[in-house]
Each structure stands twice: as structure tokens, then as C-alpha cells.
Amino acid sequence: MYKAPVQEIAFTLKHVAGMAEAIDGGPLSDLGEDLVEAILAEAGRFATEEIAPLADVGDRQGARLSNGEVKTPDGWRDLYRNWAAGGWNGLTAAEEFGGQALPHMLNVAALEMWNSGSMAFALCPTLTMGAIEALNVHGSAALKEKYLARMVSGEWTGTMNLTEPHAGSDLGVLKARAERREDGTYRIFGQKIFITWGEHDAAENIIHLVLARLPDAPDGTRGISLFLVPKFLVNEDGSLGARNDLHCHSLEHKLGIHGSPTCTMIYGDGKFGGKGAVGWLIGEENKGLACMFTMMNNARLAVGMQGVAICEAATQKAIAYAKERTQGKAPGWRGSGMSPIIEHPDVIRMLLTMKALTQxxxxxxYACAHAIDMAHRATERQEHWRERAALLTPIAKSFATDAGVDVASLGIQVHGGMGFIEETGAARYLRDARIAPIYEGTNGIQAIDLVTRKLPLSDSKQVRGFITELKAIAEAVRSSNLDGFGATADRLGSSLADLEDATSWLLERLAEGRSAEALSGATPYLRLFGLVLTGCYLAKGGLANTADGLGEGRIALCRFTAENLLSETAALKDRVVHGAESFAAARAVLA
Amino acid sequence: MYKAPVQEIAFTLKHVAGMAEAIDGGPLSDLGEDLVEAILAEAGRFATEEIAPLADVGDRQGARLSNGEVKTPDGWRDLYRNWAAGGWNGLTAAEEFGGQALPHMLNVAALEMWNSGSMAFALCPTLTMGAIEALNVHGSAALKEKYLARMVSGEWTGTMNLTEPHAGSDLGVLKARAERREDGTYRIFGQKIFITWGEHDAAENIIHLVLARLPDAPDGTRGISLFLVPKFLVNEDGSLGARNDLHCHSLEHKLGIHGSPTCTMIYGDGKFGGKGAVGWLIGEENKGLACMFTMMNNARLAVGMQGVAICEAATQKAIAYAKERTQGKAPGWRGSGMSPIIEHPDVIRMLLTMKALTQxxxxxxYACAHAIDMAHRATERQEHWRERAALLTPIAKSFATDAGVDVASLGIQVHGGMGFIEETGAARYLRDARIAPIYEGTNGIQAIDLVTRKLPLSDSKQVRGFITELKAIAEAVRSSNLDGFGATADRLGSSLADLEDATSWLLERLAEGRSAEALSGATPYLRLFGLVLTGCYLAKGGLANTADGLGEGRIALCRFTAENLLSETAALKDRVVHGAESFAAARAVLA
Structure with missing residues (x-):
């Protein structure tokens, strides 16, 4: 059973991702170390003791639809209410609406733990948090006044309604329509699919944020507006009024995250009376996509946390099994009888790989969350931190979610035949993990975003400056003269050179307008960047002189990573630089 | 929907795996090209038209147990009977028992197609074929006389009963016991788990091959005997007699292959009367493991075919979707509206990778099957071919099944959100594929087998001779001077050097008794070998001058592979040679 790794999380926040400096005289100086420890400990307890034990029932029962109502799995309604009562929903929200205005770093750490407990469960607040942020940034004072406090408290949940059957990655072609009414409200009509927690019984009201098109709107993404469309209309005194003209038509039958209802939502078909779902504009007409991006960037990092969460939970489970299960005799085994399989080199290789990808x-x-916090709270270089967050977001989303799939798959392998049996629980991690590289912008789209929008930031000074910072870590490893690092300094140096070369090559191709070539290597490039960051951050952790007694282990894991996983960076650079030429001719094979 | 790629299969058999030479004056000269074409076409038709349409119902319904009887999914009983009536079960079996004594090459090609149609369905004959072979090689004349013809016809199916809860990879510790009776029969007692198609309603009788231990047997693997234990006893006249004292106690709830009943079998608990399940010895007492290995080698290649089969089916499905689904505008897209996603470079990268791993x-x-055929049928160098088959078997099993998982996962990614929805069918491929790297010896065990038992064959002359043959392919690419190959010759040369270096390093470590170091890199080494073979065989296909009009496509796919996938070999060699040093210290991280 999952046990939240509170100590490791706190270490990573403080000594790898930059929280310690931000507290010590930086923009987080209001935040006491004790508060951080207390929040993490309590979040860890809740994830371990309350959420994780209900993950299996959620997977087995799934969310169930009958008569337009969605019933959550046994125990989940109370679980959600207890979770909200703990104040977790408003960790980062504004104080004027009841939030605690704490840094994002704490929230992503908590999100990691909720998702390790149950990814299907954690999706509900993940969506609500995104809706809160979009409403807070773009909503009118009146809308915020009416909705935000109840969403921050978790009494009401939120959703994002973007996708339609023909409009997934490309939102420009969506068809849901909105009509203006004289009272300033709108009526919404249309169908939305893949709406996470679009309908359920765990909260009193559900606040849908819906993208739709006005009759006179321009074509494409410049003609999309964002609307707030509540399940129940809200009276002036804040009490719930009539049911709005929207409903859940069906639930998807999915590979994983069974406890999370994935809804097809119908707006304005009159099933609950009314002529169109009543909606209120968020932001300006035809500027809906910009509002939605506020939610989406937030959500991309949150999806990255799902990847981290699955990595951690799957790794814990595999290590526990490998210690317990005995089979054969490993080389050098001197015990009586069979050795635990954790003694076999091939199992050690798998488990260390899982551990390295997790860390x-x-x-x-966490570094991405740090950059977001700095962008909001630092008194200087805010633009630098905004760019850093923008650069890290696609890597955080994609590298972590790919790792989630790979680590969950390795976890099944460690379990042998038992891994394929659903009751064991290892298979669920793979089933749940598999959606994360797809939603909130597929990982391929993240890679395109990284290459075409993020590398050019500040005339490429942002990415080059980042690489320079990373080189300093490699140099610090070298000058530490610690034997435990083995060849880490050389490996990091070589991988950083690969990253630098690939970055320059891509920037040159973009400058020359040769985007097809650049895009062919976008995914290998993103992985290259992620591996380099993995190596550098593990090294930074290994170098941090802390009193928690795990220093040698961190250095040893860093060395394993450098000497085993980083050899891939040369191959990835090669794919970026030389891979594209063969695409054109080979494309014919797919005819 | 899957359509058997008969033309590509025939091409690979003939021009890549060696069938053409074996027919043209070689040991398969009895085999006409027309017969090969006819068999493949009819197998393809059956897989496409009969099996594939019943795959989904099998996945949804699964096999169902009630009162000890297992009901197969709707339509599967007739499907199996029609399949057996087509004579497919006896393709390679001896003619004296009604088989057609055709080469294994044809059987693996057919197996690929059955498995693409439905892996859960194809598992049934896969197990029967293994049982037939073990019985044919090791059984007494009387046993063969009584059982083989009905198994070859498919009227009766066969199983392998190895695993017990504490004895999976390590069979030395199994506890099922056998008692001698004065009439020469035995009584079998014990529990076996993970028994594929251990009970079902598609055939009249089920012939279980069961490993058990005699009371006076030595400890460990040298004290295991193999028994034939039929579900129904068989009278002297061949009619079915009393129910034997064995039954299916429960079915596993699995991630995939739902249509295949995975049974816990109980022998000798008296549920159907009797005092112990009646069994007959196969081979000699205490030599059961050797008999079982006959089945297992066969089964390992058959499991490899499952990997190929999933690759093919998942790739077909993804390509079809990518042509149909439109989203966004790809670079250079000049059509009106959105482009099919197959125009996006990142999608092309995924699909070509899937295609390359499939081929x-x-x-x-197929090359492994060719070596098996040559070992059985060639008039000279039989030992060479036995060794070649032994060398290729672990690579065929592991590389193909890992590819099955990777390709199925990419297939989901190509489908975007639809890939996560079960009705789409892409997710089933991943769920089914995930068992193949585990059973019949985990891929980690295959890698150990490759490194410790296969590399040293004939004092390493077998592997070195093979590498020399592969180098000749690289040279042939170079001297072909075909522009379409791009950098293929250089890439192959470099990857072959990686393979050669890694091989030498491993052989040195083994010679020095440093097996832990060698085993640490066994899995990366196996993948390195598989990638080199992929590159070389695609090149061989590209060089084959055939009239099918696909020559340019084959060369282009080979180039894509060489310039994109082969860059990984340097990293893999590096892991083999330098990876192990970091294991010892990092092992502590797993404490």
C-alpha cells in the first residue's frame, strides 16, 4: 500500500527545486519551514490513510450513470467532503475567497500525493483548481463574488469543457454555440465530450467552464468565448435555484481512471426545461481561448504531477514485492533457499530505473512550480521566471507522464505473472497512467510547444541561460571530488553538450523557416531535455549537504542515472539532428 | 479492422528469413511456392474474416467459470471447431498422427495471423502445439498412439502445468506430487496456477501435461517428472471414460487476454471422485524438466509471435485512424481545412517507429523459425542450425514482446483521447500485449539465457559467425550504391561494432566468472542485439530484388530505422560495458 514519501518530497522541494532559497530571504520568507513540514505531513497522512485505501473500489466499481445522475464509487462522496473540509482545495487560492494563498510548490507536492493515492479521485479537485484560477484571473467581480468562495471551499466543483468529437487538439473548429440575451446572460447549446467529473454526486453544484462560439464570431480560435455555466442556477442569496439546461448524456468506458466520470455533456437540449443552458461570459467575447489557457497551463503541470504520482506509487509497490518474493538464487546470494528477487541484477536495474525516473x-x-511561484511573488526578474515556467511546463507534463507509463509498465514486469492479475494492483497504475500523455495537449503537442514557442523565448536567451545554470551543477559535481559520483561529472557534461547542440540545431532550423525538420525531432528533443534535467537535479540533490542521512543514497542513485540513463542523450541528439531526412521517403510506406 | 498482411509475410519468409533459398535446392525443396502462397492466403483469410471479428466479444465477456465449467465467449466454440477443422492445428505435426509435417516457418507465420486476430483465442492452439511436440518427442509409443492423433486434429487441446504460487521462474521448488501405482500409472496431487486454457468448453477433452515430484525424487530441478493427465480418461477404444480427479478451481481476473481462461487447477482433491488424478509418465522419472523444455522453447518463439502479431494489428489500426482523423494543419499542408493527422511529423515518427519494430x-x-526448420531438415550443419535457433530464441521472444508493448502504447497515443476509450480497440492491444514479456520466462530471464548460455555456444563461434553474416549485409548495402539507403551502411556498421564490442565484453566477464556484472547488462544487450537484427533484416529486405513493387518503400523504412532507431545501440553498448559499476552502491537506495 502506498505511503506518502513526505521526507523525500520535502527534500526535493527545499534542496532541489529552490524552496529553501526562496524561504531564506527570498519571496517565500513568510513561509516557515515548520508550516511546510506540517502541511506536507498532513497531506501525506490524508493521501496514505484516506485516499489510497479507496483507490481499488473506485477502479472496480467505476463511476456509474443512471437517469442522468452519476454515482461515485462507495465511500468517495465522504472522502471528497472530508478532503474539502481539510481546506486542501484552497491551498493556493486567494485569501479573499477563503483560500490560503500558499505557494504552488506546496500544492503540486500535495497533488502528487493525492494522485498517488488515487489518480481518478485527484482529478476532481485538479479540474476545480483550474476553474478557480481561470475565474479568478478573468472573471468579473460579480461572478467571482458569487462563485469563487464556494469553489475554493470545495463545496462546488469545476470542469473544463473544451473537446467536441471533431475538435480535440484543434479547438478552432469547435461548434458549441452561444446566444446573447438582453439581460446580459447567454444561452449555450451543444455537445462536449471527455468532460472529466462533468457530473457526480460528491458536491452540491458543478460549475462548468464552457468554450462556445457566438453567432457573429470570427472563424477559428479567435471566435471562441468562455462561459460559466452552473449545473444549478444560483440565487441572489447564494442558495441553489433551478436546474440549468444541461446534463450528462453518457459516460466513457475507459482503460483506466475508472472512478473518474468522463462525461458527454449536452447543453441546451431542453431535457431539464429551459431553452438553452444559461451562461455568463468570462473575460471578453471571442477571447475565450486566452482565458482557457490560464486553466490549461495550470492543468498541464497538474497532469505532470499525475505522472510523478504514478511513478512513486508503482515504484513503492514493486520494491515491496521484490523484497518479499523469493525466486532462484542471485549471483553471490549466500542466504539459505531462494533469494528475494530484489537481489537479481536485472530486477535491481528495473527498480533503480523506476526510482531515477520518479525522482x-x-x-x-517541482522546479516548474517554483518558477511559477517566483513569477508571481518575486520582486525582480518576474519575466525571467515566467519564461522559465513556460519553458519547463511542456517538459514537466510530457517527461513525467511518459515516465509514469514506463515506470508503471516496469512495475508490472517486476511482479512477474502476478503483475498481470488485476487484484495485485500493479496493472491499475499502467491503466491509469496511460491517459496522462494524451490529455491536456498530447505529449507530441507539448514537444511542438517546447520547440516552436519556448526555445525562442527572449531570443533563445532563456533556454541558453538555463543550460548555463545546469552546467554549473555538472561543474559542482566535478569540484566536489566525491568518489561516489563516479563518472557523473563527465556524463552530465557530455549530455549537456548534446542538449546544447540539439537546441542550436533546432533554433537554426526555426530561423530558416524549416519547421517540418524541427518538428520531426521535437519529441526526441523533449526527452533529451528531460533526461538532462533528471541527471542534473539528481546531482543537485546529491550535492545538497543535509542532515537527513540519505546523502550517500542520493549520490549513488545519481551515479546510476548518469552511467545508465544518460547514455541515451547522444542517441536522442542524433535523432533530432539527423532523423528528419528519412521521413519524406518513408512516409510512402504508410500509404 | 485487422487485415492479414499476407504479401508482407510471404516476402519476409522468402526473402529475409531464408525460405526462398531453402526451397530452391535446399531442404524445403518439396515445398512449392504455390503451396506456401495458398496456405498463407487461407490462414490470412481465416484470421481476418473469422477470428478478428470475434476478438472484441472475447475481451468484453471473457471466459466465465460456473460450477467448475468454463464457458468460452459467444461464438468461440464454433470458431475453435472451424479452425481445427481447417487442419491448422496439425500444420507441423507428424504425418503418422494426421499432421502435415510442414515447416515451422509456415506455422509461425500462421500463428502471427491468429494472434493478430485474437491473442486470447490463439493461445489455445499455441499450448496444444507445445503439448503435441513434447509428447511426440518424449512420450511412449502407447501414449502417442492413444492421444496424439486427437490432439493433432484439434479435437482435444493441451496445456502446460508448471507454475505453483511459490514456484514461477524457479521450478526447482515445486510441490505437486506424484505417487506410483502398481499398474504403471501414477496419481497426481497438488495445485497449479496460471494454467492457460486449463478448462473450457471448446473441445471434448483436455490433455494436461503436469510437472510433479515423486516421493523419492531428489531436491530441485533434478527431481521433477512430467505426466500426462487427461480431463477425461480415455478408454481402450478411444472413447471418453470417467472424469479424472482434477478441476478448475478459479479463473484469474487479468489485465488482458480476457477470452483466454487462466485457471487455477486442482489435482487429486477428490471433487470428481477418485483418489488422485490418474497420470501417465512422459519420458523418464525425474527427467521432466528436459521434456518440458521441448515445449518451452517452442512456446517461447510462439510468444514472440504474439509480440509481432500485436505490433502488426496495432500499427494497422493506428495508420487507419491517422489517415481518417483530421486535426490542425501540418507544416506544408495545402489541402483545405484540417489535415489528416498522418501529415504531422510527430505522428509520422510514431507510425514509422511502429512499422519498423513490426517488421x-x-x-x-521468422529467422528463428527458419533455423529450427534447418536444424530438423538440413542434411548438413544441423548442429550449427540448432545453435542458431537457440541463440535467436531469447531475442525473438523478448525483443518482439517488448516491441508489442511499445507499439501498442504508441498506437494508443496516435489515437489521442479515443485511444483511451475501450470501444476504440487500441487499448486492448496494450492490455493483451503486456503479458507476453512476462510468461514463458520473463524477458529478464531470456536475457540471462542469451548472455550466459547462448553467447558461449561453440566457444562463442556461433555468435561471432552470426555477426560476420550480418556484417555482410551492411557491406551489401554499401556496395549497392542505392541513394535511398541514405546513411544505412554507416549506421549498420557502427551498430554492428557496438554489438561486437558488447559481446566480447560479456564473454570476457563470463570467462572471468564475473557473472553479476554480465547479468547487470543482459537486458540492454538483448535489446542491442534485437535492434541490430532489425536494421540488418530490414536492409536485407530492401536489397531483395523482387517484383512486388514495394522495394523502394522497404529501402525507405530501412533508412528511417537506421537513421532513427539504431542510434540507440551506442547507448545500449555503453550500459552493458559501463552500467554495472554503479549498481552496488545504488542498491542501498532500494532498502
């Missing part, structure tokens, strides 16, 4: 993904996502 | 896995497995 690397965690560090990258 | 590579197919070529490796």
Missing part, C-alpha cells in the same frame, strides 16, 4: 520527474515538476 | 520483430522471429 527526476518529481524534481522537474 | 524487425517479424524478421527476427
Amino acid at each position: 527526476g520527474s518529481r524534481a522537474i515538476t | 524487425g520483430s517479424r524478421a527476427i522471429t
Whole structure:
């Protein structure tokens, strides 16, 4: 059973991702170390003791639809209410609406733990948090006044309604329509698919944020507006009024995250009376996509946390099994009888790989949250931190979610035949993990975003400056003269050179307008960047002189990573630089 | 929907795996090209038209147990009977028992197609074929006389009963016991788990091959005997007699292959009367493991075919979706509206990778079957071919099944959100594929087998001779001077050097008794070998001058593979040679 790794999480936040400096005279100086420890400990307890034990029932029962109502799995309604009562939903929200205005770093750490407990469960607040942020940034004072406090408290949940059957990655072609009414409200009509927690019984009201098109809107993404469309209309006194003209038509039958209802939502078909779902504009007409991006960037990092969460939970489970299960005799085994399979070199290889990808993904996502906090709270270089967050977001989302799939798959392998049996629980991690590289922008789209929008930031000074910082870590390893690092300094140096070369090559191709070539290597490039960050952040952790007694282990894991996983960076650079030429002719094979 | 790629299969058999030479004056000269074409076409038709349409119902319904009886999914009983009536079960079996004594090459090609149609369905004959072979090689004349013809016809199916809860990879510790009776029969007692198609309603009788231990047997693997234990006893006249004292106690709830009943079998608990399940010895007492290995080697290649089969089916499905689904505008897209996603470079990268791994896995497995055929039928160098088959078997099993998982996962990714929805069918491929790297010896065990038992064959002359043959392919690419190959010759040369270096390093470590170091890199080494074979076999296909009009496509796919996938070999060699040093210290991280 999952046990939240509170100590490791705190270490990564403080000594790898930059929280310690931000507290010590930086923009987080209000935040006491004691508060951080207390929050993490309590979040860890809740994830371990309350959420994780209900993950299996959620997977087995799934969310169930009958008569337009969605019933959550046994125990989940109370679980959600207890979770909200703990104040977790408003960790980062504004104080004026009841939030605690704490840094994002704490929230992503908590999100990691909720998701390790149950990814299907954690999706509900993940969506609500995104809706809160979009409403807070773009909503009118009146809308915020009416909705935000109840969403921050978790009494009401939120959703994002983007996708339609023909409009997934490309939102420009969506068809849901909105009509203006004289009272300033709108009526919404249309169908939305893949709406996470679009309908359920765990909260009193559900606040849908819906993208739709006005009759006179321009074509494409410049003609999309964002609307707030509540399940129940809200009276002036804040009490719930009539049911709005929207409903859940069906639930998807999915590979994983069974406890999370994935809804097809129908707006304005009159099933609950009314002529169109009543909606209120968020932001300006035809500027809906910009509002939605506020939610989406937030959500991309949150999806990255799902990857980290699955990595951690799957790794814990595999290590526990490998210690317990005995089979054969490992080389050098001197015990009586069979050795635990954790003594077999091939099992050690798998488990260390899982551990390294977990720690690397965690560090990258936390560093991204750190950049977001700095962008909001630092008194100087805010633009630099905004860019850093923008650069890290696609890597955090994609590298961590790919790692989630790979680590969950390795976890099944460690379990042998038992891994394929659903009751064991290892298979669920793979089933749940598999969606994360797809939603909130597929990982291929993240890679395109990284290459075409993020590398050019500040005339490429952002990415080059980042690489320079990373080189300093490699140099610090070298000058530490610690034997335990083995060849880490050389390996990091070589991988950083690969990253630098690939970055320059891509920037040159973009400058020349040769985007097809650049895009052919976007995914290998993103992985290259993620591996380099993994190596550097593990090294930074290994170098941090802390009193927790795990220093040698961190250095040893860093060495394993450098001497085993980083050899891939040369191959990835090669794919970026030389891979594209063969695409054109080979494309014919797919005819 | 899957359509058997009969033309590509025939090409690979003939021009890549060696069938053409074996027919043209070689040991398969009895085999006409027309017969090969006819068999493949009819197998393809059956897989496409009969099996594939019943795959989904099998996945949804699964096998169902009630009162000790297992009901197969709707339509599967007739499907199996029609399949057996087509004579497919006896393709390679001896003519004296009604088989057609055709080469294994044809059987693996057919197996690929059955498995693409439905892996859960194809598992039934896969197990029967293994049982037939073990019985044919090791059984007494009387046993063969009584059982083989009905098994070859498919009227009766066969199983392998190895695993017990504490004895999976390590069979030395199994506890099922056998008692001698004065009439020469035995009584079998014990529990076996993970018994594929251990009970079902598609055939009249089920012939279980069961490993058990005699009371006076030595400890460990030298004290295991193999028994034939039929579900129904068989009278002297061949009619079915009393129910034997064995039954299916429960079915596993699995990630995939739902249509295949995975049974816990109980022998000798008296549920159907009797005092112990009546069994007959196969081979000699205490030599059961050797008999079982006859089945297992066969089964390992058959499991490799499952990997190829999933690769092919998942790739077909992804390509079809990518042509149909439109989203966004790809670079250079000049059509109106959105482009099909197959125009996006990142999608092309995924699909070509899927295609390359499919073709590579197919070529490796077929080459393994070719070596088996040559070992049985060639008039000279039989030992050489036995060794070649032994060398290729672990690579065929592991590389192809890993590819199955990777390709199925990429297939989901190509489908975007639809890939996560079960009705789409892409997710089933991943769920089914995930068992193949585990059973019949985990891929980690295959890698150990490759390194410790296969590399040293004939004092390493077998592997070195093979590498020399592969180098000749690289040279042939170079001297072909075909522009379409791009950098293939250089890439192959470099990857072959990686393979040669890694091989030498491993052989040195083994010679020095440093097996832990060698085993640490066994899995990366196996993948390195598989990638090199993929590159070389695709090149061989590209060089084959055939009239099918696909020559340019084959060369282009080979180039894509060489310039994109082969860059990984340097990293893999590095892991083999330098990876192990970091294991010892990092092992502590797993404490």
C-alpha cells in the first residue's frame, strides 16, 4: 500500500527545486519551514490513510450513470467532503475567497500525493483548481463574488469543457454555440465530450467552464468565448435555484481512471426545461481561448504531477514485492533457499530505473512550480521566471507522464505473472497512467510547444541561460571530488553538450523557416531535455549537504542515472539532428 | 479492422528469413511456392474474416467459470471447431498422427495471423502445439498412439502445468506430487496456477501435461517428472471414460487476454471422485524438466509471435485512424481545412517507429523459425542450425514482446483521447500485449539465457559467425550504391561494432566468472542485439530484388530505422560495458 514519501518530497522541494532559497530571504520568507513540514505531513497522512485505501473500489466499481445522475464509487462522496473540509482545495487560492494563498510548490507536492493515492479521485479537485484560477484571473467581480468562495471551499466543483468529437487538439473548429440575451446572460447549446467529473454526486453544484462560439464570431480560435455555466442556477442569496439546461448524456468506458466520470455533456437540449443552458461570459467575447489557457497551463503541470504520482506509487509497490518474493538464487546470494528477487541484477536495474525516473520527474515538476511561484511573488526578474515556467511546463507534463507509463509498465514486469492479475494492483497504475500523455495537449503537442514557442523565448536567451545554470551543477559535481559520483561529472557534461547542440540545431532550423525538420525531432528533443534535467537535479540533490542521512543514497542513485540513463542523450541528439531526412521517403510506406 | 498482411509475410519468409533459398535446392525443396502462397492466403483469410471479428466479444465477456465449467465467449466454440477443422492445428505435426509435417516457418507465420486476430483465442492452439511436440518427442509409443492423433486434429487441446504460487521462474521448488501405482500409472496431487486454457468448453477433452515430484525424487530441478493427465480418461477404444480427479478451481481476473481462461487447477482433491488424478509418465522419472523444455522453447518463439502479431494489428489500426482523423494543419499542408493527422511529423515518427519494430520483430522471429526448420531438415550443419535457433530464441521472444508493448502504447497515443476509450480497440492491444514479456520466462530471464548460455555456444563461434553474416549485409548495402539507403551502411556498421564490442565484453566477464556484472547488462544487450537484427533484416529486405513493387518503400523504412532507431545501440553498448559499476552502491537506495 502506498505511503506518502513526505521526507523525500520535502527534500526535493527545499534542496532541489529552490524552496529553501526562496524561504531564506527570498519571496517565500513568510513561509516557515515548520508550516511546510506540517502541511506536507498532513497531506501525506490524508493521501496514505484516506485516499489510497479507496483507490481499488473506485477502479472496480467505476463511476456509474443512471437517469442522468452519476454515482461515485462507495465511500468517495465522504472522502471528497472530508478532503474539502481539510481546506486542501484552497491551498493556493486567494485569501479573499477563503483560500490560503500558499505557494504552488506546496500544492503540486500535495497533488502528487493525492494522485498517488488515487489518480481518478485527484482529478476532481485538479479540474476545480483550474476553474478557480481561470475565474479568478478573468472573471468579473460579480461572478467571482458569487462563485469563487464556494469553489475554493470545495463545496462546488469545476470542469473544463473544451473537446467536441471533431475538435480535440484543434479547438478552432469547435461548434458549441452561444446566444446573447438582453439581460446580459447567454444561452449555450451543444455537445462536449471527455468532460472529466462533468457530473457526480460528491458536491452540491458543478460549475462548468464552457468554450462556445457566438453567432457573429470570427472563424477559428479567435471566435471562441468562455462561459460559466452552473449545473444549478444560483440565487441572489447564494442558495441553489433551478436546474440549468444541461446534463450528462453518457459516460466513457475507459482503460483506466475508472472512478473518474468522463462525461458527454449536452447543453441546451431542453431535457431539464429551459431553452438553452444559461451562461455568463468570462473575460471578453471571442477571447475565450486566452482565458482557457490560464486553466490549461495550470492543468498541464497538474497532469505532470499525475505522472510523478504514478511513478512513486508503482515504484513503492514493486520494491515491496521484490523484497518479499523469493525466486532462484542471485549471483553471490549466500542466504539459505531462494533469494528475494530484489537481489537479481536485472530486477535491481528495473527498480533503480523506476526510482531515477520518479525522482527526476518529481524534481522537474517541482522546479516548474517554483518558477511559477517566483513569477508571481518575486520582486525582480518576474519575466525571467515566467519564461522559465513556460519553458519547463511542456517538459514537466510530457517527461513525467511518459515516465509514469514506463515506470508503471516496469512495475508490472517486476511482479512477474502476478503483475498481470488485476487484484495485485500493479496493472491499475499502467491503466491509469496511460491517459496522462494524451490529455491536456498530447505529449507530441507539448514537444511542438517546447520547440516552436519556448526555445525562442527572449531570443533563445532563456533556454541558453538555463543550460548555463545546469552546467554549473555538472561543474559542482566535478569540484566536489566525491568518489561516489563516479563518472557523473563527465556524463552530465557530455549530455549537456548534446542538449546544447540539439537546441542550436533546432533554433537554426526555426530561423530558416524549416519547421517540418524541427518538428520531426521535437519529441526526441523533449526527452533529451528531460533526461538532462533528471541527471542534473539528481546531482543537485546529491550535492545538497543535509542532515537527513540519505546523502550517500542520493549520490549513488545519481551515479546510476548518469552511467545508465544518460547514455541515451547522444542517441536522442542524433535523432533530432539527423532523423528528419528519412521521413519524406518513408512516409510512402504508410500509404 | 485487422487485415492479414499476407504479401508482407510471404516476402519476409522468402526473402529475409531464408525460405526462398531453402526451397530452391535446399531442404524445403518439396515445398512449392504455390503451396506456401495458398496456405498463407487461407490462414490470412481465416484470421481476418473469422477470428478478428470475434476478438472484441472475447475481451468484453471473457471466459466465465460456473460450477467448475468454463464457458468460452459467444461464438468461440464454433470458431475453435472451424479452425481445427481447417487442419491448422496439425500444420507441423507428424504425418503418422494426421499432421502435415510442414515447416515451422509456415506455422509461425500462421500463428502471427491468429494472434493478430485474437491473442486470447490463439493461445489455445499455441499450448496444444507445445503439448503435441513434447509428447511426440518424449512420450511412449502407447501414449502417442492413444492421444496424439486427437490432439493433432484439434479435437482435444493441451496445456502446460508448471507454475505453483511459490514456484514461477524457479521450478526447482515445486510441490505437486506424484505417487506410483502398481499398474504403471501414477496419481497426481497438488495445485497449479496460471494454467492457460486449463478448462473450457471448446473441445471434448483436455490433455494436461503436469510437472510433479515423486516421493523419492531428489531436491530441485533434478527431481521433477512430467505426466500426462487427461480431463477425461480415455478408454481402450478411444472413447471418453470417467472424469479424472482434477478441476478448475478459479479463473484469474487479468489485465488482458480476457477470452483466454487462466485457471487455477486442482489435482487429486477428490471433487470428481477418485483418489488422485490418474497420470501417465512422459519420458523418464525425474527427467521432466528436459521434456518440458521441448515445449518451452517452442512456446517461447510462439510468444514472440504474439509480440509481432500485436505490433502488426496495432500499427494497422493506428495508420487507419491517422489517415481518417483530421486535426490542425501540418507544416506544408495545402489541402483545405484540417489535415489528416498522418501529415504531422510527430505522428509520422510514431507510425514509422511502429512499422519498423513490426517488421524487425517479424524478421527476427521468422529467422528463428527458419533455423529450427534447418536444424530438423538440413542434411548438413544441423548442429550449427540448432545453435542458431537457440541463440535467436531469447531475442525473438523478448525483443518482439517488448516491441508489442511499445507499439501498442504508441498506437494508443496516435489515437489521442479515443485511444483511451475501450470501444476504440487500441487499448486492448496494450492490455493483451503486456503479458507476453512476462510468461514463458520473463524477458529478464531470456536475457540471462542469451548472455550466459547462448553467447558461449561453440566457444562463442556461433555468435561471432552470426555477426560476420550480418556484417555482410551492411557491406551489401554499401556496395549497392542505392541513394535511398541514405546513411544505412554507416549506421549498420557502427551498430554492428557496438554489438561486437558488447559481446566480447560479456564473454570476457563470463570467462572471468564475473557473472553479476554480465547479468547487470543482459537486458540492454538483448535489446542491442534485437535492434541490430532489425536494421540488418530490414536492409536485407530492401536489397531483395523482387517484383512486388514495394522495394523502394522497404529501402525507405530501412533508412528511417537506421537513421532513427539504431542510434540507440551506442547507448545500449555503453550500459552493458559501463552500467554495472554503479549498481552496488545504488542498491542501498532500494532498502
